[in-house]
Amino acid sequence: MPQTLHRWIRALIIALVGTASATPALPASTLATDAVRDALATTNPAQNPTQQAAQNRAAAVAAAQSTPSTTVALTPVRGKTAIARSTAYNSVPGQTDATPFITATGTRTRPGVIALSRDLLRTFPYGTRVTIEDLSGKYSNILKNRVFIVEDTMAARKSNSVDIWMPTRSEALNWGARQIRITAVR
Template structure:
């Protein structure tokens, strides 16, 4: 019986571990060249990648962040990352069942009444240590903190170093429409 199981694994394992077939380098090079090739529009040539980038910049400049709903509160802010010492036994899963990622925040349970799960918020640093992480960013409330912690927002970071660099600061969170 054991020999049959070993033979089965020996037959199935190489196929399961095989990497997917990738396109040839010539095909990939051709795709890049065609994507970056200039196209003729009227009498002038324009680079499609540059044109797409310019359209994206124009769209971003004309569309402002969503308006605030008026729900705003000054809170203590900390940062966390996905280590069992800073989370529960499932460090990569939020309280709402989603995976942690950049832009996810955890709120203390006393703030969940004002900012329920799924609320999109902005964070304004009031501590005097401005962070580029906050500029123009919208965060989503998808996690919660231990019941003993109050009046706090915890911002998810990808590494322990980023979380330590964030430290503790005072911020204003504002809900968006």
């Protein structure tokens, strides 16, 4: 092999070893090693096409194994909790923007939808399924075994707050303001 290819491989190995602590460990397999070695090897023009296809498949399998799944990074941590102030809202223009029945994610408001302040959205992103526990104990039987989904955002001035959508104004007023514990379930 040419000297520049040796330097490139050495630099690649050093770069990979240097970032090994930040990346998850790969399974102990020689498949990835063999695929990389075969891909870097100079190909013989007279090589059998079936051998070349097998090498391409092995390289693709190795690349798929070493590439982390993007959905894992978006999945919130199960059991993550936060204690926040909770209020309730319903779909009237005075409590929302110009589109009162549409959430920030583009879905329609319905029972089980909650809005979070922007600081809590970092911990519980859109689509997170959560349970809510009323810390006063007054509404614990209503909230028990109920799963809510984060689909809306509160005003920018709000912090550490959860807004629960309710179908009527009287239900929202009865809820009032209280301390709750929000826990991610999926």
